[in-house]
Amino acid sequence: METFRQDIFNSEIGNTDFVQENQSLSKKNILRGLHYQIKQPQGKLVRVTHGSVFDVAVDLRQSSPTFKQWVGVELSAENKRQLWVPEGFAHGFCVLSETAEFVYKCTNFYAPEYDRNIIWNDPEIGIEWPLMGAPQLSEKDQNAPRLESAEVYS
Numbered sequence: 001m002e003t004f005r006q007d008i009f010n011s012e013i014g015n016t017d018f019v020q021e022n023q024s025l026s027k028k029n030i031l032r033g034l035h036y037q038i039k040q041p042q043g044k045l046v047r048v049t050h051g052s053v054f055d056v057a058v059d060l061r062q063s064s065p066t067f068k069q070w071v072g073v074e075l076s077a078e079n080k081r082q083l084w085v086p087e088g089f090a091h092g093f094c095v096l097s098e099t100a101e102f103v104y105k106c107t108n109f110y111a112p113e114y115d116r117n118i119i120w121n122d123p124e125i126g127i128e129w130p131l132m133g134a135p136q137l138s139e140k141d142q143n144a145p146r147l148e149s150a151e152v153y154s
Contacts, residue, residue: 001080003047004105013084016043018105026053026095026102031120031135033092034058034144038151039114041087043107051100052076053093054130058118060152061088068147070127077101088153090118094129116151117144124148 009016026032033056036042046055058070074096075081085091087107117140120127124147129135 003082004045009045016107018045018107020106020109021103022106022110023049023101023103026100027136028095028098029131029133029136031092031094031129031131031137032141033120034090034118034122034125035092036060036088036090036116036118037108037111037114038116038153040108040111041153042110043087044085044091044104045082046075046085046091046093046102046104047080047082048075048077049101049103050077051095051097052078053095053097053100053102055083055093056091056127056129057083057085058090058092058125058127059088060090060118060150062152062154064088068125070125072127072129092120092127094131094135096130117141118147118150119144122146 056072059066
């Protein structure tokens with residue numbers, strides 16, 4: 001299976017170079033996000049190689065007509081779908097299967113000093129997460145600020 005071709009990606013999205021690829025393994029009901037970098041923003045091309053997740057991107061560009069709007073899609077090893085999360089967007093996902101292996105290419109390096117997040121259930125954004133009970137969150141995600149007090153892009 002061919003999972004990526006630079007020429008096709010560039011014809012659909014524009015010239016983009018990836019500098020880093022990451023992989024994570026999570027268990028059912030784990031919710032990660034909403035994460036972004038305020039400087040050195042990262043575009044991400046995300047996919048799942050095992051299991052399934054509900055993947056979300058939120059536009060955090062104040063100058064955009066889609067500011068605060070979100071898109072969510074199920075990504076799974078079975079459907080082989082991918083999601084492009086552009087620079088200037090927050091990203092998050094919740095695991096739908098018992099486990100899920102998540103792979104993502106990034107357009108910029110991870111920079112912890114610029115790492116920011118927004119609470120996953122912010123009513124101003126209104127993401128409709130397909131959760132079965134309460135999500136499992138990291139301490140960082142439990143204590144994330146709401147959008148109204150978060151640093152966003154101009």
